[in-house]
Amino acid sequence: MREDKPSIIIFYGDLKPSSSFQITKKAMVRVIDRVLLILEIFTKHAGTREALLQIEMARIKHELPLIRELIRRSKLGELPGFLGPGGYAIDSYYKHLTSRLSKIRRELEKLRLTRRYRLESRREKGFPHVVLVGYASAGKTSIFNKLTGDRRIVGEEYFTTLHPKHTAIKVNGFNIILIDTIGFIRDIPPEIIEAFHIVLEEIKYSDAIIFVVDISEDDHTIRDKVRAGIKTLAKLEALGIPLIIAANKVDKIEPKILEYRLNLLSNLVDNLKPKPTIIPTSATLGSGLNELVEAIAKTLGLSMRRSEVVEHAEKPF
Numbered sequence: 001m002r003e004d005k006p007s008i009i010i011f012y013g014d015l016k017p018s019s020s021f022q023i024t025k026k027a028m029v030r031v032i033d034r035v036l037l038i039l040e041i042f043t044k045h046a047g048t049r050e051a052l053l054q055i056e057m058a059r060i061k062h063e064l065p066l067i068r069e070l071i072r073r074s075k076l077g078e079l080p081g082f083l084g085p086g087g088y089a090i091d092s093y094y095k096h097l098t099s100r101l102s103k104i105r106r107e108l109e110k111l112r113l114t115r116r117y118r119l120e121s122r123r124e125k126g127f128p129h130v131v132l133v134g135y136a137s138a139g140k141t142s143i144f145n146k147l148t149g150d151r152r153i154v155g156e157e158y159f160t161t162l163h164p165k166h167t168a169i170k171v172n173g174f175n176i177i178l179i180d181t182i183g184f185i186r187d188i189p190p191e192i193i194e195a196f197h198i199v200l201e202e203i204k205y206s207d208a209i210i211f212v213v214d215i216s217e218d219d220h221t222i223r224d225k226v227r228a229g230i231k232t233l234a235k236l237e238a239l240g241i242p243l244i245i246a247a248n249k250v251d252k253i254e255p256k257i258l259e260y261r262l263n264l265l266s267n268l269v270d271n272l273k274p275k276p277t278i279i280p281t282s283a284t285l286g287s288g289l290n291e292l293v294e295a296i297a298k299t300l301g302l303s304m305r306r307s308e309v310v311e312h313a314e315k316p317f
C-alpha cells in the first residue's frame, strides 16, 4: 500500500451512485463529490439552527441513493468487509438516515412556524450588521481579516453569541458587526439551492452589503459575476440594502486598466437604487481600506448619528 494514501477523495463534479461506489471500492477511502464538498463549506458558515438543519437534510437526501446502491451491491456480495460485516451495518445506517430526515422535517416545520430563527439571525440586535459577499477568491476573507485585525473591539465577552465569521469592530466609535459570508457560487447544484439561500439569509437582515469584486479578472468575467451577483441578491430579497462595491486587487493591474474597469463596474450597477459606492481596494497592500471604512460609516450614517448625539447632549434644558 502507498504510504501517501489519502484519507478522502474529493471529486469536483457530480458523481452517480454507481461511480461513487466503484471509486470507493477501488480506493477504499471516503469519496465526496462537489455537492458534499459545498455542503461541508456551508456548515462552517451556517449562522442559524435552521440553516444547519437544511444543510443536513440536503446532505442526507444526496447520500441516500448512494447508500441504496451500497445495500444493493452488498446483497449481491460485492462488498466483502467494507462498511461493516455483510449489509447489516449499511442497512441500519440507511434506517438511521431516513428517520433522521423525518425528524429534521418536523423540526424545520416547527422552526418556521415560530419564526424564532429570524430573531436568532439578528441576535446581536442594536448593532448594524455589514456583510461581505462576492465570488470565491475575490478577497472577502482578506478584507475581513484586515478590518477585524485592526479594529476588533475590546470587551468581546459582550458578544458571547457571535459566530466565528461574525466580528464586532469599531467604526467612528460605533460598534458594528462585520460578517464574512460563504459568498456566491456559480452553477450551484439545484438540489442544494435551498440550503444555500438559507446560509446566505443573513444578507437579507443586514444594514449594508460589501460586494467584493476581483477587479484583476477580465472584463467579461467581471461583467458576468457582477450581473449574476446582483441577481442572487435580488433572489435573497437583499436589493435595496445599501451596497458598497470593493473593487479589490487593484495592485494586480495597471492604472489605465483600473480606470477602465472602474468605469465598467460603475455602468453595471448604475441602475441600482440606492446607487452603490465603489471603492478601489487592495487587501494585500492595505490600500483603500480606510476609504472602505469611511464608506461603511457614511452608508450607515454613523458619523451623523454621533454628531446628533453630541448636539442633543449640548442642548440646554
Ligand SMILES: Nc1nc2c(ncn2[C@@H]2O[C@H](COP(=O)(O)OP(=O)(O)OP(=O)(O)O)[C@@H](O)[C@H]2O)c(=O)[nH]1
Pocket (backbone or CB within 6 Å): 134, 135, 136, 137, 138, 139, 140, 141, 142, 143, 182, 183, 212, 248, 249, 250, 251, 252, 281, 282, 283, 284, 285
Ligand atoms: N494581489 C492581491 N491578492 C489578493 C488581494 N486580496 C486577496 N488576495 C488573494 O486572493 C486569494 C483569495 O482571497 P480570500 O480572501 O481567501 O478570498 P475569499 O473571497 O474569501 O474567497 P472564498 O472564501 O474562497 O470565497 C488569496 O490568495 C489572497 O491572498 C489583493 O488585494 N491583491
Ligand SMILES: [Mg+2]
Pocket (backbone or CB within 6 Å): 140, 141, 142
Ligand atoms: Mg473566504
